[in-house]
Amino acid sequence: MAIRERIDINETTRIYLPDNTDVWQLRYKDDKGKWVTRSTKERDMVRAISSVENIIRSNVPNVIDVCYAWEKLQPKNRKTRDYVNALHKWIVPYIGHCKIDDITQKDISDMYTNSIGYFETTKGRKPSKSTLLNWNAALNAVFDYAIINGLVHHTQLPKLSVKNGTRPKRRVAFTDEQIKTLINSEFFNHKSKNLKTIRIRFCLRYYIEFLLYSGIRHGTESDGIAIDDIRSEFTANGDYFCYVTIRKGKTTLHTGDRTTVLKYDGVDAWKKLMFIGSKDKGKNRRLLGDISTERLGSAFKNLLEFEGMYRPDLSLYSLRHTYITKELLKGTPPAVIASQCGTSIEMLDKHYGHLTAKLAASQLVR
Template structure:
């Protein structure tokens, strides 16, 4: 048991020095204007040296407090690992965003190796420029805006963690820039490529040797088909959909359309699914005994607080993008004609392209359907101006 003894007072009693046996070093404590006590070791055995160190710490702490600067500093690696643990905890609790997986990967693979030994409150704009140059050398090409945006989001998560614990102030966060190479077009699939995907998804599903593999591919098949027939974003926006978010919408002519409420990057919105989505949702419903006792209409009317995209064991998975990458390699469609890798996000761009090619839906309606801006639609799909007529979303 540690016992406090040899109390000494300096600076008119503002700074207290003491020892805690069996520790031989002098400790100090003092109270700042915010009425909070601060304690630290002087790391000195001799009292005169301890007084000098304690008063210097006290004066520096008062200065930092006056200008709203942190009293403690932490290495970037320590804060980054703490930020990762917090995101992993939120994911385990079911309240974390799917994009956290991307942040965690970015922090571990790129940010920690570069900034590890740097104090988090000492990172400057020059350090960020050096990091950008280092990544450019590694990739042997200019960084894309989307890549820099991901780095910035990951860094902001780390800075927020440091600020919340008093290890840095908001004024110490360096300006973050995402000026990179902008892609003129985003990887998508042509009509012929999409036909190959539709045909091969079922074949690939049945080729799985293990039950868990077949279940993953079974879910991936319907996930891919639904994404491409709704235009919703993969990840948080689609993975968080529950059966209670799906309803029938009836127009003035009594035509029914499936309407899905999503909440993601741009907030909450309701989108209209193409008619064939009904087939895919019924197929998902049929995998679960508790859902299969109802008709589809009864299922929607029940407003169940249950996730739609689940494996047969009832659990969600974060591995659909990796599984889709394996499938694309299997069918030889991983890269587009420009050499860029395609991902689940490419299905959203495929939806936009095919919708614009179909007929009478303009870019304003498409922007609302997809939860994006007209500017973004024009920016990425301007090459379709000659075919900007679409018949319908369904």
């Protein structure tokens, strides 16, 4: 193809006029060093030159496109789910339309302002520092993907920082009276024409006790328990123990499976849940059958509202805090509790230090 006229804009960008058309063509090198040809759709040379930047920029992906490209390559695990949730819910809605190489510090600042505001509106509290760090980690993972794939240079990306996160508050636990009210609530006796609702309420009634007497985390930990992960045995002394193997959750990625003890008071609840799990036709036969922990969480919120006990900081996870609080006040060694609950003595001291101090004081004055 013959060229009638050519204008070099710089070493990697030029426009030219072929002999078979009056429309100026653009030829440039992309970020990977590959020559790309595009039509400017302009017959006037000045207007053709003016359109060059917009044409090249049109090939730069938006943040939302890079997020989806990154997501497709990630393994399906808890970390990925946390990052994807942060991206979809708190990041993409505010900067998803931006070009990946054109995000300003103001865009990031506005994103945090809007996300934190929406978080407060929906959750009834400010996000913790760890939540904001998770948002940062998710966005940095996408930024790293963009850099590695030549979509952007690291100098074009804004810096991320956390300044406004709230410090962790004391864990909220249920009182004995509150637990009694929840377990004996008329909520579980309410008639419903929906069979699924009836099954969820039945499951919730005993799921509460199962968490209360094991200290297991509601969510990924409890969701991954299969019927075969629980076994019981009598000791030589005639004591009865029930063991639960935790294979999924917050700490298993780093420490592997752990075995926790289900207290005797929770054995009946386990047997009732076994009835639900036995209906599961899946390969692993989940203890909760086909009932998701998300549905149980929603039902528990309805239970709290039914009893007039709802607070934003009370949830099924609070049953774990109730378990730990009771054990600490009983004088159970923190090392035993940490092993049972899949946490560390440092974390217990950080979140329950007021209880251990209180216990120490009571022992010192004996």
